Amino acid sequence: MNQRIWLSSPHMSGNEIKYIEDAxxxxxxxxxxxxxxxxxxxxxxxxxxxxxxxxxxxCTSALHLALVMLGVTKDDExxxxxxxxxxxxxxxxxxxxxxxxxxxxxxxxxxxxxxxxEAIIDRIAKGKTPKAIIAVHLYGMPYKIDEVHAVADxxxxxxxxDAAEALGSTYKGRKTGTFGFFGTISFNGNxxxxxxxxxxxxxxxxxxxxxxxxxASQARDEAPHYQHSNxxxxxxxxxxxxGIGKGQMEVLQNRIDARRNMHHFYQEIFKDINGVTVFAxxxxxxxxxxxxxxxxxxxxxxxxxxxxxxxxxxxxxxxSRPLWKPMHLQPIFADSPxxxxxxxxxxxxxxxxxxxxxxxxxxxxxxIKAVIDKTF
Numbered sequence: 001m002n003q004r005i006w007l008s009s010p011h012m013s014g015n016e017i018k019y020i021e022d023a024x025x026x027x028x029x030x031x032x033x034x035x036x037x038x039x040x041x042x043x044x045x046x047x048x049x050x051x052x053x054x055x056x057x058x059c060t061s062a063l064h065l066a067l068v069m070l071g072v073t074k075d076d077e078x079x080x081x082x083x084x085x086x087x088x089x090x091x092x093x094x095x096x097x098x099x100x101x102x103x104x105x106x107x108x109x110x111x112x113x114x115x116x117x118e119a120i121i122d123r124i125a126k127g128k129t130p131k132a133i134i135a136v137h138l139y140g141m142p143y144k145i146d147e148v149h150a151v152a153d154x155x156x157x158x159x160x161x162d163a164a165e166a167l168g169s170t171y172k173g174r175k176t177g178t179f180g181f182f183g184t185i186s187f188n189g190n191x192x193x194x195x196x197x198x199x200x201x202x203x204x205x206x207x208x209x210x211x212x213x214x215x216a217s218q219a220r221d222e223a224p225h226y227q228h229s230n231x232x233x234x235x236x237x238x239x240x241x242x243g244i245g246k247g248q249m250e251v252l253q254n255r256i257d258a259r260r261n262m263h264h265f266y267q268e269i270f271k272d273i274n275g276v277t278v279f280a281x282x283x284x285x286x287x288x289x290x291x292x293x294x295x296x297x298x299x300x301x302x303x304x305x306x307x308x309x310x311x312x313x314x315x316x317x318x319x320s321r322p323l324w325k326p327m328h329l330q331p332i333f334a335d336s337p338x339x340x341x342x343x344x345x346x347x348x349x350x351x352x353x354x355x356x357x358x359x360x361x362x363x364x365x366x367x368i369k370a371v372i373d374k375t376f
Contacts, residue, residue: 005318005367008190008292011255011359016247023239031217033239035246042249043185043200047175051183051202052209055237055245056216059164059186059199063134064091065212065235066160066182066201072097072131079119080134081111081143081162082326083344088134088162089327100130101328103340107282109323109347110143111135115340117151122339124155133159137166137176138324139279139353140192140259140291145171145179160184164199167192168256168289177202192255192291192358193248195241256289258358263290266354269369273376275301279351294323296350304375306352312375316367323351 019035028034036055043053056062072078074096080089082101092099102119105112116133123130133152135143152159161180163169169176177183183202187195201212214220219232237245248255263278270276275298281288299305306322313320325348328338355368 002317002367005355005360005364006357007319007321007353007355008357009359010189010194010196011357013247013251015250016244019243019246020240023243028239031236031238033242035239035242036237039195039237039242039245039249040200042246046249046252047178047202051178051204052206054201054203054209054212054216055242056199056201056235057237057241058087058197058235059162059184059188060087060091061216061233061235062182062184062199062201063088063160063162064094065215065233066184067091067095067097067132068215069208069211070132070158070160070181076131077123077128078132078134079116079123079130079157080327081136081138082328082338082340083109083138083324083347084136084162084327085164085324086327086330086332087164088136089333092134097131099327099333099336101326101333101336101338103338103342104138104344104347105144106343106347108141108143108286109138109279110141111148112340112343113144113147113151116148117154119337119339120151120155120157123337129155130157132181133157134162135159135180136162136164137169139294140166140169140289141279141281142166142169142171142176142286142288149179158182161202163202164188165191165291166289168252170287172285173287187245187248192259192289193245193252195237195245195248198237198241198245255358258360259290259293259356260288262354262356262358262360263288263293265365266293266295269372270295273302273372275299276376291356292353293356294351294353296347297352298350302376306350309372309375310352312371313368316371318355318368318371320355321353323348323353
């Protein structure tokens, strides 16, 4: 019986255990300790030393803290890329704010700068200037940073950069997660590196870092007793989990290289199959970690649908998955404003994410190729 091939499974190096054992030996089984400090410093150095990093228990927590720190409150409006996972949008609802969804453009599959400006102009005309913009680097592909930030700067709206899937990606040589007013990163079990669960908030100043840690640690005031003048959250990463992150940082580039090699593997397979397009960088300005490799299938040319290939993979116990269903099509956000055309909708209808893990073997690749060859 074949062993299941997962879409994107955790890939441990073996180095993680020494940092976990260190936490046990020092009895730092809490949300402070050497591993947290070291993990944050490793991330800071990797991103370029010009930013501050706060280790948290999830990327969703990081997005929520970013909104809190930008002063987003009840009935404020926040623009959000529609083509994304729900964790990009849910924190808007946590604050009682209103998500305003914007379509993608077809090159990077990320937020469309034209539709973004249309949304801003219309919301202002309706008496609501958006408080923030959440822009996502989908599947590790940087969004059109120059164009999107030009629009945001024109209307003085801060960008929260959702780099959950994009650790290691760059735009014009600069690491994603460092372009926005805040950046967020995920270390969920399926990400490029993992801490089992976890995330990070990237900010520009030590003052912002101190504020974020304060809010993420239940907003406890300076006092000998427990005193609270602000609403706080239990969002800090544990020292044990950060130890996994320390070990994973040692192999980050190796994991990026392996994911990009999977992307090249799919490019080679599909190069002679008309009607299938492999999602790739639009120019040399973009460098994707290719966290997930994805394709678009044109049924009119191939005679096959996204769903037919997915089911063929499933029959051989290989996991693949449709692209994210756009947020403006989700039942929970059905009444939210939406701007743009049907790019995100068409991507969802035609797109499939393929097995992309850094721990896939040559035998796994042969099985994947056999299903694709048989299907097409």
